[in-house]
Amino acid sequence: MLKNAFAFKTPLLTLTLALSVVACGGGGGSGSNQQEQNPPSIIPPLVIPDNRVKMALSTGDASQLTEQDRKTLLQMALNTALEQQKWQKSLLTALYTNSNNQVIQPYLQFTPNASINIYPTDLSIALPIAVSDKNCNWALDLQKDKGCGLGIASQIGQGRALAYGQNMFTAIVNNNADFTQFTEVLNNSLRWLLTGNTQQSINKTLTVSVQGMPADPVKNYLEKQLGTTVSFSQCNVLDPANTCWQDVDLMVISSNIGAQNFEKELIEKYLKAGKSIYFQANTWSTNSNIDKVLSAMKMQANNSYYRSKEELLLSNKLSTQQRWEQFNQIDRTINVLQYFIDPKSITLGELNENNSIIQGIRSLSSTLQGLNQQGLSVFDQENNNTLLKSLVLVADTWRPTVNYTTLNKNGDAQAFMQAYASDAWLDYKRQTTTASTTGAGDYMPAEAQNMSVSNDWETVTVTIPQGSGITAIGRASIPAKAVNIQVIDAQGANLSVQTSYLRAWGNPFDDAGYKRPLRPHSYSVKLTSPMDNAFISPFGGPLMLNYNNAQAGSTVTLKIKGSAKYAHYDFTQSMTQAEKNQATQVLQSKTFGWNTFKFVGGEIQQTNAYALKAIGNLSPDTYIDRIKTVIFDSNHIANGYNNMPLDNSTQQYCNTLGWDCTSNVHRAPNVQHFVGWIATCGFLCSGNPSDGYTGLDIGWGWVHELGHNTVQGVLTMTFPSTENQSTIGCGTECNNNILAGLSMLRKNEIYALDNNGNNFNHPQLYSYIQASRITGLNGEALRQDMEKRLWQGSDNAKQAFHLQLAHVYTQVHQGKAKPDSQGVFEFIRLLNISQRLYNQIDLSKATEAEKNKLGLGAYSSKNNISRPDMIYLLSSKIMGYDLKDVFNLYGLATSSTAQSSIAMLNLPTAPLKFYAQPANRSNYLAEGTWINVPANGVVANYPY
Structure with a gap:
């Protein structure tokens, strides 16, 4: 690795280059014009003028290069690009010209x-x-x-x-x-x-x-x-x-x-x-x-x-020049090289994404990325791309002096452009690179470069959560230090390695400055077996496996040398207290920039600063336990994922229903990634990864985002309005909050921490019932009135509907005097389990008994089952009561076919009951009281 800046001592070298041609081969033609259009077949040898340059081009090691060598490399790259332009344009012209020298259209x-x-x-x-x-x-x-x-x-x-x-x-x-x-x-x-x-x-x-x-x-x-x-x-x-x-x-x-x-x-x-x-x-x-x-x-x-x-x-219809301009990529490269050889000769213009020099730099970066993704290095022996090799080495010579605390698009343009190019022209599949001596901005501190790495091979096992995705390995790439990886047992998966899994990383053209590398996380680099796979990053980061064609739940075995242990907590495997203590020690030292947590169904990557702020006065063990319990476990229980064991009550009822509640059908479908560093939008943003300008904690934000990415149709009550056919109901930002609210309910029960107690707005929901009854309407007119009040609104009364179903379940099915957390979670869990069973069943082939397991006896196809009908059918089956009157109470229309299907089960009609809770106290289930709701007429006043 280069220390500080280069010591530029070598006298000026005379550059002697024979023009290099990437030939199109062959010989002869039918006329002198065609001879001109088709490139020559003999490639003059490329004369490389100095042993240091030759060695660097061969090894990918820029550590001995001088300032003059950098100029030499840039000039070599330019000459190669000019020859590349010549053969490409010549071939393209010839392809679109006929034997009479006419342009083919x-x-x-x-x-x-x-x-x-x-x-x-x-x-x-x-x-x-x-x-x-x-x-x-x-x-x-x-x-x-x-x-x-x-x-x-x-x-x-x-x-x-x-x-x-x-x-x-x-x-x-x-x-x-x-x-x-x-x-x-x-x-x-x-x-x-x-x-x-x-x-x-x-x-x-x-x-x-x-x-x-x-x-x-x-x-x-x-x-x-x-x-x-x-x-x-x-x-x-x-x-x-x-x-x-x-x-x-x-x-x-x-x-x-x-x-x-x-x-x-x-x-x-x-x-x-x-x-x-x-x-x-x-x-x-x-x-x-x-x-x-x-x-x-x-x-x-x-x-x-x-x-x-x-x-x-x-x-x-295009002229030869227009067609060249349509296909051409090399002209940008020539402009980029001419700029870096003589910045004063080029009018740079405004620095932004549309700047032609910037675009040319990025295009070359994409080429390098394509090689790495195939498991190739530009410095592989069979690769003769002198242009790309030269640019990677030039980037290595610029990088040590890059300082992200001073870069700005409105400042030193040449320093900005050199930093941008050094961030873009990267080859991650080699043994050497360089790092900035001042660190990688807020992505990685300079101190990380001094972390010790393993000198011997370690055997590392990595749990693969799903068929394809990205998962933490548990080892770190230290800036400018090579990691070597052997694939011992891939379990049939295709594997690549990368640093970090980020969705947002800022913009060099931001008015606030160029604060971190252009793309601080690496490309994915294919791992091949059997061989040592070199990997190196100038910025470092947690190592991640990018995989596909994998078996969910399998374990991949790697051997790794040259990596470091950092603050990684892996709960998909047994982790000793000593391993936790070691991770915590690195976290608290602030030497490495990041820490990661790996759970079944979820992974977290966050900066150390955010993690330490989120931990606060808690012990790391307590913090981790709360993250696992509130963010992941609560969501997974509610969703019925099989990584959370069924309690005895739920298991017994699954047996009674004859349902499969634990097979791989119920495996968490996606691993939810969270990144605490920079948000793609706003403060917290949903997606995968979800990201935010904060560390992971057990407040509302992260459970809300996880809800977005795991919510199923049974919590999504959307349907066409009877009034105008527009889609109304509980969709995005409502359905996910049902899951988030359940996480808050469980958090309060376990840790006595009350958040968003108005998420399930039972008082508002009841007020709609009361206002609707005061109108004196009856039958379908009353239902439509309630539909408009409740489901066309934008408040959180809609979220309380599912909770009222769960509350009724605890009384009429479980016989409990008041709802409790176990009963509420059991109902929502079974509802989500039934969604996946519903997705699996083929009604055209299923027997009557199989259909009746889900309350679908009257159907031969799922094509015309509305969302309210689906939820009515499944929840009635779970409740053991026909909920048609309950759905009508809340303004939801159910079809005659759906009602006939439930009638085939001979279920009693569910009573109309409402569990009232004080305002803002939905997390305290024991504080409420039951209200019996008459089938017609006015209803009692809300008791709180």
Whole structure:
């Protein structure tokens, strides 16, 4: 790691560079103009002028570089970019020019649910050659402000690769008008693929291997369009043991290759040996084998299933220059490099997200991110991208002097831009990097850089909560210190590593200043097995596993070296008191910036400062116990998740009902992450992660946010208004507060801490009943009046409806004189359990007995069951009483089919009862009293 600034002592070096060309290969053409349009095949060697620079480019270690070396690297990067611009523009021009030197104006329409979109991962090697006219929704990073990727060409080693996102051969052979007008461009691209020149004739006989699609359309197309004779090879080029691939001229690969067993290195071997590979998709879906093929070709894909036809259309008539501007990414890079070589020569303009230099810096960052996500480093031996290597090393030389306490967009522009670039040009998969000597702003203190790390391999087990997601490992990345990770047992999961899991991290262009790194948490870096996986961050942070294809509840085993223990509390595994004490000691030392908590169904990441403030005078053990009890356990009990054991009463009733209340159907569906640092919006923001400008505590805010992300339909009473058909009822900001209010109820019961005692506004709810009865209305008119008063309002009386059901349950079903916490939670828990059972049942196939378990006997489909009907059906079954009169009392209409379905159970009609509680005292259940509500006429006054 570099200490303070560089000691710039080396005399000025003379830079001697032969122009570097990333070739399109091949030779010959039909006329001098085509010779100009197609790049040369011979790549002059790149002369690197100094041993220090050579070593740094080879190892990724910038520690010996000088100021002059930095200038050298920037100039090398610029020359490489200029040559990249030359070959890309030349190829694109040639592809869209016919043999008569006329510009081709093609039409190409991909099919939304039968194609994929393909994007380059390395723009020095891969070039978009066909993109849609319109900007692409959720395009991959390198193409975010361009069209959807329809076709890509790449030059790798001596080989060439071509990929299209739909079946071009079959479509054109079948005269599909959406594709036929693209034939000239496709033919040019195929000639380039096979010869290196868009107009050069193809050999009279072409030996072709076809994998993943029928061979006939390939033969028909190539012979008709390119004038060649196709000879099919029986060679399976996707068999790693094959020895026949050398005799194949063209490898055609399509989607149906999922059963083949190969790695991307096989495809890379073919390309490095000079082979031509053509890929086209046959469907909208991708698989791991397709990803391997595209990755070897320096491409990646996502599907177009939900895209519109307009997003997948190439039809605009463009000049050669306009088409270049549509596809071009390299011009931004050239402008960025010219700025950093001579800042005075460029008019920088206002510093914001739309600044062209800023955008160019970010585009290069996206390229590096794409490599890391594939488990690659720009410094891997087979990677010859001198441009990206140079920029990562340049960023390393700037970073030690970055000081986030003084940076501001209105201050020293050059210092701002160098900090921005040093934050953006990162390669996390290597052994060395640099860190700012003053720390990473409010993300990580400088003291963290001095924390000791493990010198020996540790075996670390990580609980995997769900099928895919992000979870804390329990070890920290220390700034500029390498971590090495071995995957011992992935349990079939795909694994990546990253630092932190953040949703918001501030904005360098904020008027308050550039307070922390541009993106302080790392990209996710793919972990491969069996091998040592290097990982390093200039900013550090808690290490997280990013995983998919996992088995919920499984345990992944890793070996880790070079990481540090920090304030991490893991309650998904047994944690000794000594381990808790060690974590607390690091927390209180304030050396590392963060602490994490891991529970079943929830994880917390917060800054040490916020955590210590939230802990206050409590012991860490007490604080942790309260967080677990109030935020997570209470929510999980109410939701009926199976990580919270059923109490005896609830278990017995589940048995009586014949319900499955404990299987994996009831596993917490998502791990809720909380981040205490910066909020995406306001003070606390829901989402996953939920984030806030505060530490985690047991007040209202965090349980409210957790409620947002776990609430089910049975707590969401929404339906069309009888008056005007607009949606009314208890939806967002009401339904989640039922769960939050239950957490407050339990908190008060356990800790005698009373918060939001008016969340369930029983007095207001009763006042609506009273006002409605005073009108003298009856029947349907009375119900509609109550509907409008209660469900079209915006107050928290609506939240009290579910609690009144729970209160009645404790009396009529459990026989309790007054409601208690156990009974209230039992009812809500069973209601949420029934929601998941309701989701599982197929009424078209279920027996009468199976339907009656949920009160659904009169239904053969769930298509027309309204929300009030669903809640009426399930709650009546749970209550053991027909609640039609209760629902009518609260202005809720239930259908005749729903009433017939409950009538099949022969249940008694539930009495009309209301449990009154004093204002603002809903957390004190014992203080209330029962009111018997008559079926008609005025009701008694509220007793409080």
